[in-house]
Structure formats: structure tokens, C-alpha cells
Amino acid sequence: MTTETYRVTGMTCGHCVTAVTEELTALPDVTSVTVDLVAGGTSDVTVESGTPLDRQDVVRAVDEAGYALA
Template sequence: MKKSVQVSGMHCHHCVNAVRQALSSLPDVTILDVDIGSATILTSSASDEDVRNAIDQDGYAVTGISTS
């Protein structure tokens, strides 16, 4: 399933790389795109809570997750 994640606190390319690393640490996640303020991933097993926790641990806040 495809998840679109809204992330606050991202201001530069360092932030983008930090969120990309956090998401890549999750099993069964393929990163489609990470940009300032958002990320799009494919996963069949990572829950919204898993995604939120991975990003929160790096000091960013997930403000929304939508699944399609």
C-alpha cells in the first residue's frame, strides 16, 4: 500500500536525508519520494504507528498519514 506522510519541522536537505534514513530503517519500506514537508512510501507491513515513531525519533513531527 502507498502511504503519504506529512511531516513538520523539515527545513532543509539535511532534514530530508534524516527522514529518508528514518524511513529506510523500517523493514518492508520502499521510499518513493521525500521532500521538505512530506514523504511517500510503499509498504505492506509497516503500520502508521511504525512510520510515526521512526520519524518522531529523529525530532520531526508527523502531522498526517493517508493510505491509498
């Protein structure tokens, strides 16, 4: 099990949290996503997975939700 925390910009509300969570949980081996929302700032998104994730996969998933890694 691995845990990584990513910094995500542009999130402002619960809908943003849901969108990012859905995209990240769709990645293979992801077991948990926790978002510490900082509305209008840079939020911490912690992802637990069975194996280490490729950063580019995380970048694409967050981008698909409409946001960007800081």
C-alpha cells in the first residue's frame, strides 16, 4: 500500500472534490482518495493505492476533472 499527497489548484466546493475523487478512484489500484479542500487555493489530495501511481496518470485524471496539479 502506498500513500501520496498531491497539491491541486482551482477547487472551490464540494462538487470539485467529488469530480477529482471520481477521476482518481477510477485509476487502477486506487483504494482511497481524501481531499483537504482549500476553496480558491491549493488543496491537498491524498491518494492511497496498492501500487505506486504514475504521476502522469494522476495529472491526466485531475485534468479530466477540470483542475491542475500545483
